[in-house]
Amino acid sequence: MNRVTQAPAPAADRPAPAAGGGRRAASRPRSGQWAAWAFLAPVVVYLLVFYAYPLYRNVELSLRHYTVRSFVQGDAPFTGFANYAEVLGDATFGPALWHTAVFTLVSLAFQFTIGLALAMFFLKNFRLSAVLRALFLVPWLLPLIVSSSTWSWMFNSDSGVVNAVLGAFGAEPVHWLTSPDWSLWSVTIANIWIGVPFNLVVLYSGLQAIDPAIHEAAALDGAAGWQRFWKVTFPLLRPVSAVTLLLGLVYTLKVFDIIWIMTRGGPSGSSTTFATWSYRLGFGNLLPAFGPGAAVGNLLIVMALFFGLVYIRVQRKQSLS
Amino acid sequence: MTDARRWGKTAIGLVLTGVMLFPVYWMINVSFTREQDMRKSPPSWFPVKGTLEGYRAALDQQLPYLGISLVVGLGTVALTLLVATPAAYSLAKLRPRGGGTLSFVLLIAQMIPGIIMAMGFYAIFLNVGMLNTVTGLIVADSTLAAPFAVLILTTFMSGIPEELMQAARVDGAGTVRTFWSIIVPVSRNSIITVSLFAFLWAWSDFVFASTLDQGGAFQPITLGIYHYIGNNNQQWNAIMATAVIASIPTAVLLVIAQRYVAAGVTAGAVKS
Numbered sequence: 002m003n004r005v006t007q008a009p010a011p012a013a014d015r016p017a018p019a020a021g022g023g024r025r026a027a028s029r030p031r032s033g034q035w036a037a038w039a040f041l042a043p044v045v046v047y048l049l050v051f052y053a054y055p056l057y058r059n060v061e062l063s064l065r066h067y068t069v070r071s072f073v074q075g076d077a078p079f080t081g082f083a084n085y086a087e088v089l090g091d092a093t094f095g096p097a098l099w100h101t102a103v104f105t106l107v108s109l110a111f112q113f114t115i116g117l118a119l120a121m122f123f124l125k126n127f128r129l130s131a132v133l134r135a136l137f138l139v140p141w142l143l144p145l146i147v148s149s150s151t152w153s154w155m156f157n158s159d160s161g162v163v164n165a166v167l168g169a170f171g172a173e174p175v176h177w178l179t180s181p182d183w184s185l186w187s188v189t190i191a192n193i194w195i196g197v198p199f200n201l202v203v204l205y206s207g208l209q210a211i212d213p214a215i216h217e218a219a220a221l222d223g224a225a226g227w228q229r230f231w232k233v234t235f236p237l238l239r240p241v242s243a244v245t246l247l248l249g250l251v252y253t254l255k256v257f258d259i260i261w262i263m264t265r266g267g268p269s270g271s272s273t274t275f276a277t278w279s280y281r282l283g284f285g286n287l288l289p290a291f292g293p294g295a296a297v298g299n300l301l302i303v304m305a306l307f308f309g310l311v312y313i314r315v316q317r318k319q320s321l322s
Numbered sequence: 323m324t325d326a327r328r329w330g331k332t333a334i335g336l337v338l339t340g341v342m343l344f345p346v347y348w349m350i351n352v353s354f355t356r357e358q359d360m361r362k363s364p365p366s367w368f369p370v371k372g373t374l375e376g377y378r379a380a381l382d383q384q385l386p387y388l389g390i391s392l393v394v395g396l397g398t399v400a401l402t403l404l405v406a407t408p409a410a411y412s413l414a415k416l417r418p419r420g421g422g423t424l425s426f427v428l429l430i431a432q433m434i435p436g437i438i439m440a441m442g443f444y445a446i447f448l449n450v451g452m453l454n455t456v457t458g459l460i461v462a463d464s465t466l467a468a469p470f471a472v473l474i475l476t477t478f479m480s481g482i483p484e485e486l487m488q489a490a491r492v493d494g495a496g497t498v499r500t501f502w503s504i505i506v507p508v509s510r511n512s513i514i515t516v517s518l519f520a521f522l523w524a525w526s527d528f529v530f531a532s533t534l535d536q537g538g539a540f541q542p543i544t545l546g547i548y549h550y551i552g553n554n555n556q557q558w559n560a561i562m563a564t565a566v567i568a569s570i571p572t573a574v575l576l577v578i579a580q581r582y583v584a585a586g587v588t589a590g591a592v593k594s
Contacts, residue, residue, distance in 0.1 A: 033416065034418060034419060036412075036416060036497040037412045037416035037417065037418035037419075037421075038412070038418050040408040040409060040411055040412035040416060040497075040501070041408070041409050041412045041413070041421075041424065043404065043405045043408060043409065044405050044406065044408075044409035044424075044468070045424070047405045047468060048427065048428075048431065051461060051462075051464070051465055051468075052431050052434075052439075052465065054442070054446065055439050055441075055442025055443050055445075055446060056434070056438070056439070057442070058441075058442040058445045058446055059438055059439075059441050059442040059445075061445075062441065062442075062445055072445070072448070073448065119338070122335070122338070123335075125331070127328045127331040127332050127335065128328055128329065128331075128332045129332050129335065129336070130331075130332075130335060133335045133336070133338075133339045135576060135580050136339050136343060137339065138576060139343060139346055139572065139576065140342065140343075140345070140346075142522065142572040142575060142576065143526075143569055143572050144522075144525065144526030144528075144544060144568055144569065144572070145526060145528060146526070146528050146544045146547050146548060146565075146568070147349070147526075147547070147565040147568050147569050148345065150547060150551055150561060150562075150565055151345050151346075151348065151349040151562070152345060153551070154348075154352060154558055154561075154562070155345060155348060159361065160360065160361040160362075160363070160365065162348055165363060165364045165365050168363075168364075169364065194342075194345065197342070251433045254435070255433075255435030255436065255437070257435070257436065257437050257529055258528045258529060261528075262528070262548065262551070276435060276437050279437055279438070279441070280437050280440075280529075283441050283444070283533075284444075284532070284533050284536075291441070291445070294441060295441050298435070298437060298438040298441055299438070301435055301438065302434060302435065302438055305433050305434065306430065306433065309429075309430060309433040310430075313426070313429060313430075
């Protein structure tokens with residue numbers, strides 16, 4: 002996959018394709034470049050119109066004071082970083098930051114650990130292992146509204162199956178989605194469930210890439226079980242683990258659907274992250290606050306891009322080595 | 323001995339898969355549960371007194387939503403392929419100057435949270451009158467898949483042997499002809515994979531639907547379920563029946579393109 006991120010080789014010493022008609026026969030390499038960029042034109046236009054422009058509008062939203070009227074008419078006054086100041090000073094900021102951190106880190110820790118354990122388990126082929134591995138992908142491929150609403154019903158305080166099982170062991174019913182003490186944990190559990198397959202698949206392919214001879218050598222040296230895992234497998238898997246965790250981090254920071262569908266960030270903000278906060282400001286109220294909403298969104302972008310760039314750096318370093 | 327051990331592992335594997343897929347089972351179980359058994363304690367673990375009333379209600383009320391989702395999904399696939407396939411061909415085989423930068427931009431584009439794109443799209447669509455339209459939703463949904471599609475197709479197309487293209491060139495085929503008659507047919511499998519993912523993501527999209535299409539007459543199935551949860555939270559068999567129906571594309575993807583799914587997940591995450 003490293004080809005995707007590496008710059009292609011210079012085009013100088015390569016026979017030029019015959020497109021572009023005969024007009025440019027004199028300068029063949031350049032006609033090759035024309036053809037190459039002609040094929041890229043749709044995606045470039047697409048990126049400019051459907052990525053760059055919305056992002057630009059988003060930045061613009063965050064720098065102006067919008068009301069519903071000026072949103073339609075487009076004459077909102079420029080207010081600089083007032084929206085950002087408002088957001089940073091908001092009582093929601095601290096909790097939202099904390100919830101985002103807890104949600105992301107706890108999700109990652111469990112997704113990675115469970116994913117790695119399962120990848121180790123599936124590494125040695127056994128009967129049905131391919132089929133079962135494929136079935137493990139289901140949570141990751143289900144539409145989020147499907148998984149979120151299923152978990153909502155399972156977590157229902159009165160009739161949910163989770164409380165029914167807990168009750169069978171004599172535990173008191175837990176108000177998973179309606180108590181401020183539990184809502185963040187409930188959405189985190191659902192998110193862990195959704196993210197395990199991704200970790201399993203990536204780590205499994207990472208494990209497969211490790212030369213079996215290394216394990217045999219370690220086994221001959223008397224390293225067994227846990228020791229072999231910690232001293233041999235885990236260090237060898239570190240590059241893949243780093244990439245998995247960083248990519249998972251970028252994905253988890255932007256999780257919105259699950260939280261919004263299950264709790265809407267509530268009750269009383271107890272499961273509000275940056276993503277749901279931004280949505281609530283922009284779309285969740287009768288009177289939309291687009292400016293602050295966009296400001297929160299841009300803070301989220303900065304976070305995602307920071308870790309995204311770290312991810313790309315790590316991955317490039319690995320493909321070069 | 324070893325045989326017994328292998329079956330032992332299979333047994334453990336079955337149990338683990340069962341635990342992992344329990345929510346999916348529960349969704350199916352609830353979708354068949356009768357209204358009066360819904361709040362029974364303890365819940366019925368198997369739909370022994372199963373009913374189809376949930377599915378009847380779902381098909382009665384959700385069919386238009388499913389139709390819209392189908393249209394949006396197919397539209398998204400078309401737009402994604404239109405943009406991504408030529409670009410991937412160029413990046414993989416024509417070596418454009420600046421191609422590396424473009425790949426980098428696409429990688430970054432994949433990481434932008436959907437909710438932020440939604441806000442920008444909302445502002446734009448409001449001004450050009452594209453809010454609550456199927457076209458608008460197709461455009462927005464395609465941003466979920468387009469960068470991924472270019473990157474994946476580029477990787478697959480890079481593997482197409484140069485000789486094949488040279489042979490085409492010798493036969494007098496131009497760049498366009500080579501693309502259309504050689505590259506596209508040879509890349510059929512990867513194009514199908516990308517299409518399935520693009521369809522699934524458009525079908526599953528909730529962020530764009532709930533922001534750009536919340537007041538429209540044409541709403542996708544994700545909003546259908548969302549309204550269902552909000553409006554009649556008594557009829558959980560109908561909600562779960564709709565959820566089961568909404569999961570059909572997932573099942574299709576897994577059955578048709580199982581090995582490509584794994585490739586799609588790992589793409590860009592692990593060096594080959």
